[in-house]
Amino acid sequence: DQQVKQNSPSLSVQEGRISILNCDYTNSMFDYFLWYKKYPAEGPTFLISISSIKDKNEDGRFTVFLNKSAKHLSLHIVPSQPGDSAVYFCAATSYSGAGSYQLTFGKGTKLSVIP
Amino acid sequence: NAGVTQTPKFRVLKTGQSMTLLCAQDMNHEYMYWYRQDPGMGLRLIHYSVGEGTTAKGEVPDGYNVSRLKKQNFLLGLESAAPSQTSVYFCASSYGLRDIPSNYGYTFGSGTRLTVV
Helix, strand or coil, X not given: CCCEEXXXXXXXXXXXXXXXXXXXXXXXXXXXXXXXXXXXXXCCEEEEEEECCCCEEEECCEEEEEECCCCEEEEEECCXXXXXXXXXXXXXXXXXXXXXXXXXXXXXXXXXXXX | CCCEEEECCEEEECCCCCEEEEEEECCCCCEEEEEEEECCXXXXXXXXXXXXXXXXXXXXXXXXXXXXXXXXXXXXXXXXXXXXHCEEEEEEEECCCCCCHHHCCCEECCCEEEEEC
């Protein structure tokens, strides 16, 4: 059963406009959410995160919103730039015992920003 | 800063052959992970380690073995490769302490593209 879902495999946005990437989760024990960005032939890189006790976190052009009651989070990129074209992974974490935690990833959304 | 280094970057194996993928990190991270990425499947955890000498199974461990003999290295082994193991493999590392929020994320290597024919 997929605990972190990214239902849109791809998204195309015009340069300068807002990109909104969505993510849903089912595990209410998740307490931290992260977004990773991945370019072809590279490993994923950390983009932004949010704790479950917050509903918004902003870092420059990137803002993540968390709606705990709906078990939904979204990543907003404003304004979108061609260099933002990449695959974006949503991830969530919860304490798994023995002093460890693991990240559970969604399947990713491929963002294409059109010049 | 090297971060996480994976070797090799590409490899083609014949069915039944064995190989070892090497992951090395220079950030003194406690935790290390092996993921595989397949089209439409996202990143799936194979095995992970919470410290030197320890390993644990992830979501898709079958057909793989791992070892963490040194803190900085995490090896992924395929004893008898199968076409179903054709994938891109990513190693990652992280701090294990939950009270360091700035280090909550993983650092990934650039991946190993493995093809089993």
